[in-house]
Amino acid sequence: MALAALSGTATRRRDHAGGMSAFERSRRRLYLPFVVPALLLHLVFVIGPTAAALWISFHRWDGVSPMEWTGLDNYTALLEDSTFRTALVNTLVILVVAGLAIFVISFVLTMIVRELRWKSFVRSVLFFPHIVSAIVLSIVWGFIFQHNGVVNTILDRLFGAEPIPWLNADNLFVMILIGTVWLSTGLYVTIIMAGVDRIPQYFYDDAQLAGASAFQRLRHVTLPLSWDVISVAAIFWTISSLKIFEFIYAFGGTTNDLPPPGVWNSALFVYGESFGGRSPSYLFGYASASAILMLGLFAFLVVGLRRLMRRDPIEF
Amino acid sequence: MRYRLRREGRVALAFTLMMVTAAAACGSEDSASGSSDELTYWSMWQEKEPQAQVLAEAIEAFEADTGITVNVEWQGRDNITKLLAALRGGDVPDLIDQQYFTISNAIVGNEQFTPLGDVYDMEIPEEDLTVAEAITDKYDMFTTTDDGEHFLVPYEVIGYTIWYDAAALPAVAASPPATWDDFAALLAEAKSAGRSGIALDGDIAGYAEYWTATALVRALGPGGYNELVSDEEAAGWDTPQVRDALSAIEELAGGGYFIPGYDSSKFPAIQTQWAQGDADFLYMGSWAPTETGEFAAPEFEYRSFNFPTLGTDDSLPASVIGFAIPEPADNADAASEFIAYFLNKDRLSLISTEAANLTPRADVEVPPQLADVNELLQSKSLSKITDGVLGDHSDFDTKIFQPLNLELMTGKISVDEFIERIASEQRDYWESQG
Known part of the structure; x- marks a missing residue:
């Protein structure tokens, strides 16, 4: 029966190859039933909660008692809150500094790996940190870098060096940045490499014959011809950098305790003001306001970035 | 084609309907009240923890004795x-x-608790005394609201003391330091002998806070530190008593008495080092022996003394773990019955013998390694650990006090800078709270 229906459809499609209108009409009729389920799920699980967060952000609310309308008080308090300002700066530093590092390293690795014989193996190795849970990695990193950890032990054995306080308050955020780069680079190498792999070899051969250096090949061949992939990757990084949570939480904190507020990003701020810590603050209005502010800021950044990176697609 | 399209459309619509119904079903899960022959218990313990095993044993006996089914979920913290x-x-x-x-923070302010006065009046099964008689009113400071209503019935008590290995430090065991000067002398002595004085897992800001909070309570009396941070004008910080307490803490860092790496290790690395004899003292709750026991040398002898005095106060910082009944609970009666049942001496004793912790009943025997804490618990007045600040002002504590305290305890700022910054940040904080 299914087969019959299938062959029937094929015949009809061929019959109507010239007049698309019937096909278009049917397509349109199908449009709604296929879109509605996804739209409903999106409404229930994304748009609904976002709207609720916006509503909650205008209130003082402990999660149980009736909400108390406070207007924009949460927002003005946030701008005065030095912990929030630190979290905002940290989020932007992760976005820009870790982002730049990830993309530069990804390009360098892409250029190197392209030439290698064990390309797919190297690619898998580079991708590996991205597969392993960030929590597991952060715990391992904690043990490697702590005072009596592996790194200090090796430095001591080799050079007799005094232990370096990698995880103290001054260095913790830098370690988090390095960890984030290490965790994410593999993914972006893979994405960018997939874009670069599409570029036909003869462009490179031609450039090489014309005497182009490696950097010139990158600038005049690789970058323009993989620009669409890079811009998607940049947007993807912007959005995912906002959501980094578990690495900072597990690396800087313990089972019951939040990391020090000096290394919070905006995601940790939301958690810290709502459910986090040994004695949670349950400030749901305040936490929602910070989430809404960050959502607005990042929506702006994503739109800006898209405009900035817009180029006419190059066909090849 | 039309037929097939209709069919596909119908399937898609059916799928949509299915999702909607499923979503609706999720939202309106059956919340019909159970009869009083059962109760649901969400435990803070995970199934493998000794306390969970003690409770599970009691639950089994309770079900057999009363016919009430207990639906227990070992949810953890x-x-x-x-x-x-x-x-x-x-x-x-x-x-x-x-x-x-944790309980008072979540359900007391918003009145989502069931007042437990009736439970305190209940007779404990197989005993001739009530819950109130079994648990002295010493613990009321933890278990009652500001209006004096009970919201909690304790079954485990935590005392916070300074731990040491009596086998390695017999002189301390013979005469534990009572005043801060005595304690400072011990630290200086340890340093000159090439030992580290204090072990502290500094990545847990709450553990670091124990030191400063208790020093402030010693200087100002119980409630003094809480009052200090509750003041919107932050006026109380620049006084000689507060300076004394903070200087004592500053001196711990300045004197180099902390174990190396206390500011850059991952919990529980430092307390493990302490159990292995790398530092003399550890200020910790009465769970310290169970948590560090497996790393300690066989001859390690757990002893502890009260936090030394910096004035007249010599209360024991403490906390309790206990049962509460949420206000909307359907089976509050059955829950009350279980609470009274569990407080029976024989059953509660297992918290001591099996889980190696202290109980609120003075007539229950205590584990030998907790004898010192228990002696203090019985003889001293109690104060709340961190003077209740962690519970009452958790947002302020986490975001303002704890980070500054860590800077003081790692020698990054002086007492003057600490006072100046905490006073200004505290004023800003209260102002932003409206």
């Missing part, structure tokens, strides 16, 4: 967070347990 979500419209458990401040 997140149980109160989950309770909060349930209170917004879900199946609320009949019985919960946690440290007193």
Whole structure:
């Protein structure tokens, strides 16, 4: 029966190859039933909660008692809150500094790996940190870098060096940045490499014959011809950098305790003001306001970035 | 084609309907009240923890004796967070347990607790005394609201003391330091002998706070530190008593008395080092022996003394873990019955013998390694650990006090800078709270 229906459809499609209108009409009729389920799920699980967060952000609310309308008080308090300002700066530093590092390293690795014989193996190795849970990695990193950890032990054995306080308050955020780069680079190498792999070899051969250096090949061949992939990757990084949570939480904190507020990003701020810590603050209005502010800021950044990176697609 | 399209459309619509129904079903899960022959208990323990095993044993006996079924979920420390979500419209458990401040924080201010006065009046099964008679009113400071209503019935008590290995430090065991000067002398002595004085897992800001908070309570009396941070004008910080307490803490860092790496290790690395004899003292709750026991040398002898005095106060910083009943609970009666049942001496004793912790009943024998804490618990007045600040002002504590305290305890700022910054940040904080 299914087969019959299938062959029937094929015949009809061929019959109507010239007049698309019937096909278009049917397509349109199908449009709604296929879109509605996804739209409903999106409404229930994304748009609904976002709207609720916006509503909650205008209130003082402990999660149980009736909400108390406070207007924009949460927002003005946030701008005065030095912990929030630190979290905002940290989020932007992760976005820009870790982002730049990830993309530069990804390009360098892409250029190197392209030439290698064990390309797919190297690619898998580079991708590996991205597969392993960030929590597991952060715990391992904690043990490697702590005072009596592996790194200090090796430095001591080799050079007799005094232990370096990698995880103290001054260095913790830098370690988090390095960890984030290490965790994410593999993914972006893979994405960018997939874009670069599409570029036909003869462009490179031609450039090489014309005497182009490696950097010139990158600038005049690789970058323009993989620009669409890079811009998607940049947007993807912007959005995912906002959501980094578990690495900072597990690396800087313990089972019951939040990391020090000096290394919070905006995601940790939301958690810290709502459910986090040994004695949670349950400030749901305040936490929602910070989430809404960050959502607005990042929506702006994503739109800006898209405009900035817009180029006419190059066909090849 | 038309037929097939219709069919596909119908399938898609059916799928949509299915999703909607499923979503609706999720939202309106059956919350019909159970009869009083059962109760739901969301435990703070995970199944493998000794306390969970003690409770499970009691639950089994309770079910056999009363015919009431206990639906227990071993949720772990997140149980109160989950309770909060349930209170917004879900199946609320009949019985919960946690440290007193976690419960009071979640359900006391918003009046989501059942007053437990009646439970305190209940007779304990197989005994000739009531719950109130079995548990002295010493613990009321933890278990009652500001209006004096009971919201908690404790079954485990935590005392916070300074731990040491009596086998390695017999002189301390013979004469434990009573005043801060005595203690400072011990630290200086340890340093000159090439030992580290104090072990502290500095990545847990709350552990670092124990030191400063208790020093402030010693200088100002119980409630003094809490009052200090509650003041919107932050006026109390620049006084000689506060300076004395903070200087004592500053001197711990300045004198180099902390174990190397206390500011850059991952918990529980430092307390493990302490159990292995790398530092003399560890200021910790009465769970210290169970948590460090497996790393300690066989001859390690757990002893502890009260935090030294910096004035007249010599109260024992403490906390309790206990049962509470959420206000919307359907089976509050059955839950109350279980609480009284568990407080029976024989059953509660297992918290001591099996889980190696202290109980609120003075007539229960204590584990030998907790004899010192118990002696203090019986003889001294009690104060709340961190003077209740962690529970009452958790947002301020986490974001302002704890980070500054860590800077003081790692020698990055002086007492003057600490006072200047905490006073200004505290004023800003209270102002932003409206």
